[in-house]
Amino acid sequence: MSTRATSFQERIASGKTILLGEIHPPQGADPEPLRTTAKRYAGKVHAVGVSDNRDRVAMSALAAASLLIAEGLEPILHVTTRDRNRIALVSEVLGAQALGISNLLCTSGTHQTLGNFRAARNVYDIDAVQLLQTYAHLASDCGLLGESGLEGAGPFCLGAVASPDADPRDLQLVRLAKKIQAGAKFLVTQPVYDLERFEAWWKEVTRRGLHEQAAFLAGIQPLSDAHLAQAGPRPQPGIPEPLIGRVASRSDPGARRAAAVEIALETIRRLSNLPGMRGFCISADGDHEAALQIIEQSGLAGD
Template identity: 40%
Template structure:
């Protein structure tokens, strides 16, 4: 694991339970909007994971993470290979380290055709595993994609995304091993709505001993409305939502309250799954809901 001195890294290295939440950078040209978001997020989080244009054009993830760092929040900067080549990605990673950001989450990103700007061209110079491997070399050896030396080396924890629902499990674990071998220190899963399928995946992960090599943080997502749930189910921005969640929301008199309750129930159940090191609360742009999920699930 790369040496850093953040609350998040201390939690990972000490083996303690990890609690994180997502922040979507506001579509704003001012820092005040980001600072307001910082006030909405619970203070007990080990880190705030700043999203990188998951399906809409938001503010800069790097700028948002830097502002949060200035507000005393440990941030994990998401970096999507869909929109930048290796030159820009390495430059942003160096910038993140210089701004006091201690961790990067490496993602390929959802295809632009699934978002609000389908006419945009995808870059995909490298994929998320290649990005993880490249940044691992940068942090451990001080060598970038161009093989040029970097002094001092950036100190960054590296994360990747795990997909518990991809089958067959043999191929799923093969890709998981590649991410760990590339240098991932932690894994954030897709949002968990199907606990039996997730548990089956975790059983396979433990049988392979992979939970001992990387910290697995399970994600939950509070659905805010039936309409939003249907959109997320179609785009699969955070992974498969599932018919059961849609059906439960369709019967609820208070869909928002039901969505928060579902996320809290999932979080409480996931905390009891062997091998899970923490919970990540996806916000979908509703950062204030993280505190409600934490309270209902008794996570803090």
């Protein structure tokens, strides 16, 4: 078990552009599809987020992350408070550390009523800020569990989620600052579609100097047929109607994907000009062809 800085931590410290991918574990126990996908991302991104039952029941994120290491990828384990109490949350990362995983994205998780398991009970024993605080001081102070500390635990490279579209903006920025104070070294935003709104939010982030305290990565997710289905006759919140129209107007799935990729690349180009923006996290909800096309055509791969 090593406590040296990971390559991802070193990338954060370097000040260079960061490029992340994201992989959803498969809905089954067969590791081969995961291994095949991992090989496609190896050498093209600096690390890969591994989602934790975001909107479906799947292989555990911890098991999937350990499989990715064997394929040459550095994983970022997503840890959600929705499904576990504080005991299980601490146990999870001790197991992760034993397997050589020390990059953690701490989040409350998508509410179960927004996925396919509406009948499941949630936990939410603690929130994402408390989770960050716990992991940041696990070795010296584990008061959340009534322990003085767990010797040898950590250090971890901690990250969290930022929500540029959430209201009220000022309160969301206060919470974002709390995440950084609690130990977040990197922040991944929710997928960006409304560029004007995002830029107004970024202006406030930089005015408060938050970008100097943690690495901010903009989430990039191409619009999919699922987005179009959710939008229906009305614009989907957070996604400007003209973007929906650009994709929906295409006649076949291939043309719609091409339009979505084009929009994603335009978004990357525009956000790349924002002072202080450190990089991007590319996710395509399982459409790895689209995600890898964005990675390649953005010119960010392999740096």
